[in-house]
Each structure stands twice: as C-alpha cells, then as structure tokens.
C-alpha cells in the first residue's frame with residue numbers, strides 16, 4: 363500500500379504562515395518527527411509554556427504511528443513474560459502502561475474506547491492459566507481497570523464469536539483493553555499542540571543539524587511540497603530527535619561515528635471483511651507458530667488481523683511480505699471454521715518497530731527508563747526511541763523533562779498532560795451521533811463515524827457547507843471531510859486524506875485507489 367501518492371500537494375495560506383514562522387523564530391524546543399512520540403512531546407512542551415516547533419518529513423503518523431494494531435494496552439504478552447521470568451521491572455512496565463491506557467481513554471474518549479477481547483481455550487488446563495493471568499492483568503491495573511475479566515462458557519463463546527472453530531473448544535476468557543484510531547489520534551495531538559501555541563508542519567524534512575561551538579542549535583529543513591523550495595534554518599535551544607525507526611539516521615547527522623542503538627522489526631497486518639469478526643468483540647489468538655500472540659479485531663467496520671515480527675531494514679515505506687500475509691491467514695484458518703482465502707484480504711500493511719538495543723554506550727547520558735530510551739549526545743541532541751503508542755504521553759513527559767535540563771529551559775509548569783483533554787474531547791457525547799442524524803439528516807453509519815472521528819468538533823466538518831455525499835460505497839466517509847482535512851488537519855496530498863485522516867487506504871486498498879482522483883479534485887477545487 364502506498365500512503366504517499368505522487369499528486370501535486372496543496373499549500374494553503376495556513377501552511378505558508380507556519381513555514382514562515384519556522385524559518386524566522388527561535389524555538390525553545392524543535393522536534394524532528396511527527397509520529398506519536400514527536401506529536402506527544404510537542405503537546406507536552408507547549409502546554410508547559412515552551413515555544414515549540416515540529417517538522418515531519420512526510421505526513422503526521424505516516425511512519426509507524428498509523429500502522430499499529432490500534433490497541434491501547436498494558437500488553438498481556440509482556441505480562442506473560444513477566445510471570446515466566448519473575449521480572450519485576452516488566453510487571454512495573456505493564457502496570458504503568460495500564461495506567462496510561464486509562465488516561466488515553468479519558469483524554470480522547472471519541473478516538474478510543476474499551477474493547478472486550480475473547481481468548482479462546484481449547485485445552486482444559488489452559489482455562490485456569492489464562493484466567494489467572496488475565497485476573498493478574500486486572501489487578502495490575504487496579505483502579506485504572508476497564509472492566510473485570512471473566513470466564514465465558516463454550517456456548518456463550520460460540521454465540522458471540524460464531525466463526526471460531528467449534529471442535530475442542532472448552533470456553534474462553536474475556537478481558538478488556540482499549541482500541542483507538544492511531545492516525546487520527548496523531549493529528550489530534552498535533553492540532554491540540556498547535557492550539558497551545560506549537561508550530562508544526564508535515565512534509566518538511568530535517569536534512570542536517572546546525573551547530574555552534576559544538577552544540578546543536580537548530581536544523582536545516584526543506585519543504586517537500588513546494589518543488590522549488592530552498593532549504594532553510596530553524597533555530598532552537600534544544601532539538602529532540604523523535605524519528606522512530608530513523609533515530610539512528612538523525613543521530614549520525616549529529617555524530618557520523620554514533621553507534622547504532624536501534625534494530626527494526628516489521629509487523630504486518632491484514633484487513634478482512636466484516637464477516638470475520640463480530641462488531642463489538644475482539645479475539646486474542648494465544649499461540650502462534652513463533653510463540654507470539656495474534657489479534658483479530660473489529661475495526662472501522664472491517665476485521666483487522668495482526669501482527670507479525672520479523673527483522674527488517676529501515677525504510678520509509680516498508681511493504682508487507684507475502685510470507686507474512688500467508689502466516690496471518692494460516693493462523694486465522696487454524697482458529698476459524700469460516701473459510702478464509704488470500705482473496706479475502708482487502709488491504710495489508712507493514713510497520714517498523716524501533717527496538718532499542720539495551721546497554722547502549724557512547725553518549726553522555728543514556729537513560730533506560732520504562733520501555734523507552736532517552737539518549738542525549740555530547741552536543742545536546744536529545745533522542746527518544748522505543749515505547750508504544752499507549753505510553754506516548756509518558757514518553758513525551760520524560761523527553762520534555764530531559765530537554766528542559768539540557769537547554770536550561772524555564773517552563774511555566776511541569777507536565778500537564780495527564781488530565782489534558784485532546785481536541786474534540788470536551789463536550790463529546792457518545793450519543794452525539796443521534797443529533798447528527800436528526801439535525802443534519804445523516805445516515806446512522808456516517809453520523810457515528812463523524813462523532814467518533816471528530817468528537818465534539820463533528821458539526822464543524824459539516825458547517826463548512828461541503829457535500830455530504832459518500833466518497834466510496836459501503837464506507838461512512840463523506841466528501842466534506844476532504845476540505846476539512848485540508849483546511850484544519852494539514853492534509854496536502856490525496857493519501858494524507860485517504861490513509862490517515864480517513865482510514866480508507868488501510869481498510870480497503872482497492873476502494874481507496876478508485877476514489878484517489880476524486881479526492882485530488884476535492885483538495886484542489888475549494889482550495
């Protein structure tokens with residue numbers, strides 16, 4: 363799946379103003395990378411009263427942050443490892459992530475919600491094993507628990523998940539995690555940061571670091587939308603490298619001899635039609651050939667299955683290998699009576715995990731904290747890598763704390779993000795879709811989609827007066843969202859819209875391809 367596209371980008375006035383500010387002002391903190399980590403850091407720093415700039419070379423979330431399993435979780439697999447190795451630090455990581463899970467759900471209730479997951483059990487002894495493990499998961503969450511996990515009998519398991527293999531099924535254990543829209547969460551973080559004063563631009567690449575007296579004092583950047591753009595400097599007291607799998611590339615801009623600290627691993631997902639999952643319950647496949655787990659989840663009206671784990675090269679558009687797609691289908695077949703064929707695959711994509719190699723040396727401060735790492739070089743470049751979407755807020759808090767120390771910055775306050783609602787959260791009503799149906803005459807699926815994608819801002823999408831025609835048959839996305847994405851959500855290219863503001867390219871590559879030209883027209887027509 364290509365998520366970049368080759369169409370001419372749009373450059374409305376607001377984008378030009380952002381670029382002019384990046385080129386002319388001096389920032390307390392300049393962040394390279396607009397994924398979960400960079401966007402989270404921009405929000406954390408801006409709400410502390412710091413002057414923040416951010417550049418993302420492609421689109422926000424175009425890297426790993428739009429390619430996750432979309433779970434807001436403590437990690438049941440990490441818990442199993444913690445138990446097996448009696449690893450207290452691993453228990454602490456799971457507990458912390460479970461607390462971040464609760465904060466994310468509270469601060470962005472339109473984009474994230476609790477999801478029940480069934481773990482099917484085929485061996486009698488497995489039932490107490492999974493039940494005890496998932497009860498421990500509840501216990502670690504403590505007051506942040508979503509709902510208690512419990513045993514589900516065979517008949518109920520089959521009633522709720524009729525596609526499951528009947529033969530040998532003993533029952534299931536139900537537990538809860540969160541589920542969210544990763545790319546929309548990412549752009550919402552950027553918008554919220556901007557509302558607090560940050561200046562953030564996508565499609566601006568950091569090409570080099572600027573140094574004075576051996577200290578990093580900014581970056582040389584280029585606008586990738588304007589074909590004739592010249593590189594320009596952005597000045598900053600501290601530069602944060604939040605480039606995910608590309609963190610080592612940016613570190614070598616600082617120090618060509620820097621030892622690599624990351625290894626990449628590719629995780630592939632496939633999307634299947636809706637009939638492979640009930641609309642309100644996910645499945646945890648507890649055993650895979652390579653000793654991992656696999657999730658099969660209802661997501662945006664289709665079924666998301668993943669993920670795999672195999673060593674990979676770092677590249678901007680990793681492609682899903684056929685062998686990984688075959689692996690996923692093989693496992694679905696193993697657990698399902700419902701036949702599944704490669705032709706059922708509507709879309710597939712690969713994301714790169716930046717795995718931090720522990721024991722990294724060669725930096726003035728190398729702080730291994732939680733499951734992410736922050737490294738500050740002798741010239742003051744602050745690099746953050748690792749972690750997961752669920753813990754983006756905690757990572758952001760830690761890296762901004764580090765930047766404050768490195769740059770001797772004077773924020774107005776400490777981190778405020780634990781209880782900071784993201785844009786669209788304030789005034790959000792789970793049932794707000796009914797007003798959109800009655801007052802605006804929208805079909806239920808469209809009203810539900812707008813309510814959860816934009817929260818309390820959903821009426822704004824319609825107020826612009828653009829058409830409420832569907833973009834693609836069978837999907838709730840409407841034409842008005844394209845202009846909104848361009849005017850309020852930084853979209854420059856059709857694939858910014860199709861892949862990350864709406865999620866059509868992730869759900870159905872064919873349907874997205876069929877409407878790409880229409881989206882390009884809509885981006886141009888009312889610019």
Ligand SMILES: Cc1cc2nc3c(=O)[nH]c(=O)nc-3n(C[C@H](O)[C@H](O)[C@H](O)COP(=O)(O)OP(=O)(O)OC[C@H]3O[C@@H](n4cnc5c(N)ncnc54)[C@H](O)[C@@H]3O)c2cc1C
Nearest residue numbers: 395397398399419425426427431433568606629750751752
């Ligand atoms: C397969 C898979 C499944 C996952 N599932 C989950 C899950 O269900 N739940 C969960 O909590 N976590 C999950 N994760 C983890 C989560 O997705 C990542 O931890 C998170 O997205 C990493 O965000 P990031 O901002 O660090 O990196 P990225 O999202 O990769 O962002 C880095 C950005 O830096 C930009 N960049 C690079 N170089 C430059 C430059 N020179 N100039 C400007 N910009 C630059 C890139 O374009 C990119 O957008 C999953 C990860 C993978 C791979």
